[in-house]
Amino acid sequence: MNRFVVMISSAAAVMAVPALADQAKPMKHGSAMKHEMAKPGAPMAQGAMVHADVIGADGKSMGMVMLQDTPTGVLVKTDLKGLPAGEHGFHFHEKGMCDAAQKFTTAGAHFAAGKMQHGLMVAGGPHGGDMPNAFVGADGMLKAELLNTGVTLAAGPKSLADADGSALVIHAKPDDYKTQPSGDAGDRIACAVVAAPKK
Helix, strand or coil: CCCEEEEEEEECCCEEEEECCCCCCCCCCCCEEEEECCCCCCCCCCCCCEEEEEEEECCCEEEEEEEECCCCCCEEEEEEECCCCCECCCEEEEECCCCCHHHHHHCCCCCCCCCCCCCCCCCCCCCCCCCCCCCCCCCCCEEEEEHHHHHCCCCCCCEEECCCCCEEEEEEECCCCCCCCCCCCCCEEEEEEECCCCC
């Protein structure tokens, strides 16, 4: 059941999981990202790394999330600022679209990687995209590293780089790890495109 290994929690925030940047120009629909791929629409190679901008509800950059494929899952590194203090739901979602004007509903539901139920505390769960809550300190910063063994950046049924792509979403409230379909985590307050939809 425990698919997650917390690697590092930096001094900027103490948390169970993950998440720099100065305020930038508003990001357009989908958010900017940089990653190594053979060609647009192709699956990422094993060991691929993704650097994705995280945008807030105002469309401005809040920092960066970095993901690297490993033999046992995806290593997630976060470096963010400007988030509300407290615990926040932190998930991969099923579509690679981050439209702040639509409150990030464009990212779809949680990335399930199969027909699992939501929640780390639920029999039949968790979703591949479920991760422990992130804790943001009073300084609004979120920095950490974790390993999610329920997903991959390479081709396959658990791939975040599937036809719809995927996004990383931070919620206003903590995930309660049991309520369907998304842990009663509230509004989506930040989003990053991990992989854009294939055209």
